[in-house]
Amino acid sequence: xxxxxxxxxxxxxxxxxxxxxxxxxxxxxxxxxxxxxxxxxxxxxxxxxxxxxxxxxxxxxxxxxxxxxxxxxxxxxxxxxxxxxxxxxxxxxxxxxxxxxxxxxxxxxxxxxxxxxxxxxxxxxxxxxxxxx
Amino acid sequence: xxxxxxxxxxxxxxxxxxxxxxxxxxxxxxxxxxxxxxxxxxxxxxxxxxxxxxxxxxxxxxxxxxxxxxxxxxxxxxxxxxxx
Numbered sequence: 696x697x698x699x700x701x702x703x704x705x706x707x708x709x710x711x712x713x714x715x716x717x718x719x720x721x722x723x724x725x726x727x728x729x730x731x732x733x734x735x736x737x738x739x740x741x742x743x744x745x746x747x748x749x750x751x752x753x754x755x756x757x758x759x760x761x762x763x764x765x766x767x768x769x770x771x772x773x774x775x776x777x778x779x780x781x782x783x784x785x786x787x788x789x790x791x792x793x794x795x796x797x798x799x800x801x802x803x804x805x806x807x808x809x810x811x812x813x814x815x816x817x818x819x820x821x822x823x824x825x826x827x828x
Numbered sequence: 829x830x831x832x833x834x835x836x837x838x839x840x841x842x843x844x845x846x847x848x849x850x851x852x853x854x855x856x857x858x859x860x861x862x863x864x865x866x867x868x869x870x871x872x873x874x875x876x877x878x879x880x881x882x883x884x885x886x887x888x889x890x891x892x893x894x895x896x897x898x899x900x901x902x903x904x905x906x907x908x909x910x911x912x
Contacts, residue, residue, distance in 0.1 A: 696879065696902065696903065696904050696905075697904065697905050697906065697907050697908060698907065699907055699908045700880075701880045701881055701882040701887050702882075703908050704881070704882035704908060705882045705887075706908075707908035707909055708882065711909065720884055720885065721883075723883070724881040724882070724883040724888065724890050725881055725882045725883065726879040726880070726881045726890060727879060727880045727881060727882075728879060728904070729880075732877075733875075733877045733879060734904055736868075736875045736877070737867075737868050737875065737902075737904070738866060738867035738868055739904045744906070746906040746907055747904035747905065747906065748904065748906060749903075749904065749905055749906065749912070750903070750904040751901065751902070751903045751904070752868070752874065752900075752901070752902040752903075753899070753900075753901060754874045754892075754895075754899070754900040754901075754902060755899060756896065756897050756898055756899060757873075757896070758873050758874050758876075758892075758893065758896055759871065759872065759873055759874070760868055760869070760870050760871070760872060760873070760874045761870060761871075762870055763868070763870065768905075768906040768910065768912060769911075769912055770912060771912040772903075777901065781899060781901070784899075785899070
């Protein structure tokens with residue numbers, strides 16, 4: 696979603712994105728936020744610049760915002776990290792909140808099951824090196 | 829005459845014809861009183877919206893709440909044909 700019109704979105708797809716995305720076009724709707732109205736509500740509209748800054752929101756199936764990240768324009772996102780967070784939220788949701796994903800978790804790494812026995816004992820199950828890939 | 833400037837997301841400024849243009853936004857201190865904007869909060873419901881969109885060769889309209897039951901990544905960015 697940007698403050699560009701849907702017509703500009705079409706031109707961007709036709710003239711540039713189609714050369715980056717191999718087949719089938721851009722696989723998600725490209726939303727237009729004229730006047731930054733939606734960005735304003737989400738807190739990512741920069742009034743001075745007249746644009747939405749680089750905000751990314753993870754919204755769960757109940758419509759609840761589980762996480763967000765906001766960057767100034769010159770630095771791009773890391774999609775792998777976004778997907779890792781999404782997978783972590785899905786694991787937690789799948790366990791109905793019984794499990795937590797510690798720092799550095801990614802699919803295949805151990806999750807934690809919070810409870811009285813784990814209090815003060817996280818050090819036995821989680822090592823500092825696990826915070827990194 | 830048009831003045832070449834650094835490539836970025838600059839927006840037009842202006843004034844009445846014949847009068848001096850106000851300084852560029854990045855040359856003035858921020859206004860003393862600015863509207864306080866609140867950020868949405870994690871753990872709270874996302875604000876719903878309807879927005880026009882371009883999708884798979886067609887112009888359409890999307891409402892966020894149509895996606896209840898699915899995971900959604902909502903991404904804002906400064907503009908088409910920009911650089912990051």
